[in-house]
Amino acid sequence: MDIEYKRVDIEHVDCNIVFYGQEQTHPNYAFGGNNVRDSYVLHLIVSGRGRFASAGRKTVALQAGDCFLLPQAVPCFYQADGDDPWAYEWIGLSGLHLGELFARSGLSDKYWLRKVGDSRFAAQFAALFKTLHGATSLVNELQVQSRLYAMFADLLQEFPGQGAQERAGATATMNQAVAFMRQNYARRCNVTDVCAALHVSRSYLYALFRRFADMSPQQYLTQLRMDEAKQLLRDTASGVDAIADRVGYRDAFTFSKAFKRAVGVSPRAFRQ
Numbered sequence: 606m607d608i609e610y611k612r613v614d615i616e617h618v619d620c621n622i623v624f625y626g627q628e629q630t631h632p633n634y635a636f637g638g639n640n641v642r643d644s645y646v647l648h649l650i651v652s653g654r655g656r657f658a659s660a661g662r663k664t665v666a667l668q669a670g671d672c673f674l675l676p677q678a679v680p681c682f683y684q685a686d687g688d689d690p691w692a693y694e695w696i697g698l699s700g701l702h703l704g705e706l707f708a709r710s711g712l713s714d715k716y717w718l719r720k721v722g723d724s725r726f727a728a729q730f731a732a733l734f735k736t737l738h739g740a741t742s743l744v745n746e747l748q749v750q751s752r753l754y755a756m757f758a759d760l761l762q763e764f765p766g767q768g769a770q771e772r773a774g775a776t777a778t779m780n781q782a783v784a785f786m787r788q789n790y791a792r793r794c795n796v797t798d799v800c801a802a803l804h805v806s807r808s809y810l811y812a813l814f815r816r817f818a819d820m821s822p823q824q825y826l827t828q829l830r831m832d833e834a835k836q837l838l839r840d841t842a843s844g845v846d847a848i849a850d851r852v853g854y855r856d857a858f859t860f861s862k863a864f865k866r867a868v869g870v871s872p873r874a875f876r877q
Contacts, residue, residue: 618757620702620703620753620757621699622696622697622698622737622749623644623697624644625696625737626694627651628692629690630653630655630685630690630691630693632686632688633686634690635682635684635685636683641680642677644699645675645676645677645697645703646696647675647696648672648674648695649694649695649734650668650671651693653690654666654667654686654689654691655686655690656684657673658681658683659679659680659716665715667691669722670721670723670727671717671718671721672712672721673716674717676716694734696733696737702776705775705776705817706761710760710761710764710765711760711764714766725762726759726760729752729759730756732752733752733753733756736752775813775817778803778805779814782810782822783825785799785802786822787829790829790853791851792853793853794826795826796822827863827867830853831864831867831868834860834864835875837852838872845860848872
């Protein structure tokens with residue numbers, strides 16, 4: 606019989622739902638809270654009309670069947686119509702790759718799309734929103750993740766942004782860098798090793814990590830090591846020497862200094 610075997614190297618896309626909600630607004634209602642957010646909030650307008658603008662952009666009129674995005678760290682203004690105030694559903698999102706996902710879509714830059722109501726993307730949004738209301742269970746959590754990724758796949762297919770090909774190349778390189786770090790941080794790899802493996806310059810790698818992760822490659826690598834160290838300190842009885850070796854440090858002294866600098870307490874104090 607014929608046999609097929611192929612290795613797969615697909616990096617997990619870091620994307621998480623942190624909240625969701627819905628609202629039928631009052632006439633001329635405008636959000637009065639903090640308009641600079643530390644997450645992304647995707648809105649689908651289900652009825653009515655309103656106005657939306659992001660920093661430095663003109664106000665646009667939107668209505669049922671349109672959508673808009675409140676991007677991370679970008680001030681936005683949105684207000685319900687005085688005669689036909691809108692109702693919308695929203696999903697709040699966070700994650701390392703979210704900025705790049707939205708940047709590769711038609712939501713890039715202007716942060717709104719018209720006439721998405723009959724699209725697969727809108728259908729996936731509705732299915733995801735419904736699933737979020739389900740009882741908490743492993744099956745429900747898997748369905749939420751599945752529909753979340755399906756929604757983004759349809760967003761990128763149906764409403765691609767300009768310059769998506771260039772950004773796709775940068776995303777692929779970033780994913781390869783993160784995968785290499787995850788696979789090799791215990792082997793004491795450093796930023797030079799990452800650059801050599803990917804055949805990129807140190808300055809290019811730095812620019813990628815600042816763009817996608819808002820930190821340097823060295824900071825990201827240290828964060829990987831500290832996250833693993835904290836888990837080992839919590840969940841195992843391994844000594845500090847053994848944990849230092851497992852997360853890529855040559856000795857416990859160097860590891861303990863790095864851990865206290867990153868976490869604020871020593872490994873032993875963290876364990877207690």
